[in-house]
Amino acid sequence: MxxxxxxxxxxxxxxxxxxxxxxxxxxxxxxxxxxxxxxxxxxxxxxxxxxxxxxxxxxxxTLELNRFLAFDAETGLLETEAGVTLDEILQFCVPKGWFLPVTPGTKHPSIGGCVAADVHGKNHHSDGSLVSHVDSLTIVTAEGDVLRCDRSEHSDLFWASFGGMGLTGFVYAVCFRLMRISDSRIEVETHRTTDLAETCQLLLLTQTEFRYSVAWLDLLSRRRRGRGLVMLGRHASGGPLDLHPAKARSIPALGG
Structure with a gap:
């Protein structure tokens, strides 16, 4: 076809x-x-x-390559086609007690695009980028060959495809390991810092205690350059595995 x-x-x-x-x-x-x-x-x-x-x-x-191919509920090993989005994966796995091992700044990319960019999240300091959690890729080469690539078979192609921006072949499917959770919520702490030195020090001191961390910096202040807000997060435990409903957006009517 x-x-x-x-x-x-x-x-x-x-x-x-x-x-x-x-x-x-x-x-x-x-x-x-x-x-x-x-x-x-x-x-x-x-x-x-x-x-x-x-x-x-x-x-x-890849928009219509959006099928889930295999899932092991015991180990969290999931294989999907490249067009499945992170949001669709979360909808599937969170109620089962699993979570994405790496979450970039949006839930809307496809998993194939995440491979192409080797995305990282706010947990980069603790869990690395996406390549650290992928077991194998199914790639269709420019010659039409279908190759199953991992760390031992076609390993050069496997490693080059992460961050390869789609130039190594067409990523048809991705097999990766999810992260076990017992609660769909994330506990968050927010700290104010007075300058860049304090911001960096706080991030350094908390990197083993919190899985997620991110800072917003004020680089315009002349007296306290680098002051900011440091947000630290970790998965809660013992709570519900509920999906968070999408927020309704209201659009104001413009009267004539």
Whole structure:
């Protein structure tokens, strides 16, 4: 089956630049055969990167590669197609007592895009980037070969694909390890700091106690440059495994 295609203006999260792309919609792994795939194409996910990442004149969209392939409820090993979003993974795994091992600044990217950027989260100091938690990738090469890549088989391709921005081949599926949780909530502490030295010292002293940490800095103050807010988080325990409902957004009506 030939993938459907459309010509669409596409852009990343920053909405610039805008590129007119021939978007080929991939539904099945067989759509990636060399006889059906046009040359010089780039895999494209949810376009949640800034700049021109994922933009090209001809792209292979992963939006319809959104299936869960396998899950081990005992070990938390999950395999999905590349187009599954982090939000969809959270909806699936949190009620079962599992959580994403790495969470970037948004829940909307595809897991394939997260591999391409080797994303990290606010727990980078304790858990590393995404590559630390992935067991294997299924990659379709430019020649049409389907390769199962891990740390021992096709290891060069495995390592190069993390942060490779989609240039090593089409990531069709990702098999990775989730993190066990007993509560869907995260306990958060917020501390004010007076300058950059205190901010860095607080982050250093708390890095083993808190899994998540992030700081917002004031770099405009001349007297207290680097003062800020340090937010520290860790998973709660013994509570519910409830999903947090999406907040309703109200749009004010403009009277005529």
């Amino acid at each position: 030939n993938p459907q295609k459309d010509v669409l203006p596409t852009s990343g999260w920053g909405r610039y630049p805008v590129v007119d792309s021939v978007v080929h919609r991939v539904r099945w792994q067989s759509d990636l055969s060399t006889s059906q795939t046009p040359p010089a194409t780039l895999a494209q996910g949810r376009l949640r990167s800034y700049g021109d990442a994922g933009l090209a004149s001809s792209v292979l969209s």
